[in-house]
Amino acid sequence: MTAILHKLPLLALLLLAAVAPALAQEAATGTAATAQLPIEITAEGGIEWNRNAKTYTARGAAQARRGDLSVSADTLTAHYREGAEGGSEIYRLEAAGNVRLASQSVVVTGDLAVYDVTSRNMTVTGQPLKLETPTDVLTAKDRLEYSDRTREASAHGDVAVVREGQRLDAEHVLATLAPGAAGDLALSKVEATGNVRIATQREFVRADHGTYDVEKQFAILTGGVKVTQDQNQLNGEYAEVDLKSGVSRLLGAPPGGSGKVKGLVLPGSVPEPGG
Numbered sequence: 001m002t003a004i005l006h007k008l009p010l011l012a013l014l015l016l017a018a019v020a021p022a023l024a025q026e027a028a029t030g031t032a033a034t035a036q037l038p039i040e041i042t043a044e045g046g047i048e049w050n051r052n053a054k055t056y057t058a059r060g061a062a063q064a065r066r067g068d069l070s071v072s073a074d075t076l077t078a079h080y081r082e083g084a085e086g087g088s089e090i091y092r093l094e095a096a097g098n099v100r101l102a103s104q105s106v107v108v109t110g111d112l113a114v115y116d117v118t119s120r121n122m123t124v125t126g127q128p129l130k131l132e133t134p135t136d137v138l139t140a141k142d143r144l145e146y147s148d149r150t151r152e153a154s155a156h157g158d159v160a161v162v163r164e165g166q167r168l169d170a171e172h173v174l175a176t177l178a179p180g181a182a183g184d185l186a187l188s189k190v191e192a193t194g195n196v197r198i199a200t201q202r203e204f205v206r207a208d209h210g211t212y213d214v215e216k217q218f219a220i221l222t223g224g225v226k227v228t229q230d231q232n233q234l235n236g237e238y239a240e241v242d243l244k245s246g247v248s249r250l251l252g253a254p255p256g257g258s259g260k261v262k263g264l265v266l267p268g269s270v271p272e273p274g275g
Helices: 008-028
Strands: 002-005 040-042 047-050 055-066 069-082 088-103 106-116 121-125 130-132 137-139 143-147 152-163 166-179 185-199 204-213 218-229 232-242 247-251 262-264
Touching: 069 106, 088 121, 106 143, 130 143, 152 185, 166 204, 185 218, 204 232, 218 247
Parallel strands: none
Antiparallel strands: 002 047, 040 055, 047 055, 055 069, 069 088, 088 106, 106 121, 106 130, 121 143, 130 137, 137 152, 143 152, 152 166, 166 185, 185 204, 204 218, 218 232, 232 247, 232 262
C-alpha cells in the first residue's frame, strides 16, 4: 500500500519511531549527542510512504537532516526495516539529482548518492563530483566516497586536489581530514596512486605513487618519477617535493636503496655563466 503524505508533522512522527533503534546503536558507539536526535525529512513536492517496499520517498527540494548532517536532493528515498530490539530503523538513504551532503565544514556534491545510516558512509557518482572544505577542493570523475565517521574520502577517476593554487592530480586518492587551526575540517593527508602529477612554480613532477602532507605542503613520490624543468627532464624512483619552497629532491631509489638518477639536458636550456 502506498500513501502520499502532504503534512510533514505526521512524517516526523513516523520517522522518529523508525530511527529509534538506529540512534540507540549509535549512542553505544560514542556518538550519543547525535544519536539522541531524530532524522527530519522535508520536501516541497510531497512524501510517499510505501508500506510494502518499506520506503519513504520525498520529492522536490527534499532534505534529510540530523544534527549537523544534512543530505539534500531532488528526490530522497529512505529505506527502513525491523530493528533488532523491535520497532523500525532507517538504514539507507538514496539521493538523486543535485545531491548535496553537508557535515560540519565538509560539503560533498554529485548527481546520485547512497548513504548508509549505520556506518555513516556515503558513495556519490555523477557530475559535479566534488568534496569541499573552507580551504580545499577535491574533484573526481567516476566515484567519490566519504565517511562521516572516520573523516576519510576516497576518490576515483581523474582526481584533482587543489588548495591555494597548489594542485595534485591522480587516478585514485585516499584523503584524510582533520580539524584545522580554526576548528574547521580540512584535508590533512593525501595518498595518491596512478599517474600522480604535481606542479610547482619551477617544475612538473610525475610518478606512480605519492603521499602528500597538505599542512606541511610536502610530497613524497615513488615509482617512475619524472621531473621536468623547462625542456630538461630528470628520471628516478624517489622524489621529495616541497611545494612551499618549490624545491625538489630526486633520488635513484628510496633512502637506503641504490639506484641512479638519469637526466636529459637540452643545449641552450641552461644559462651560460655570466649570461
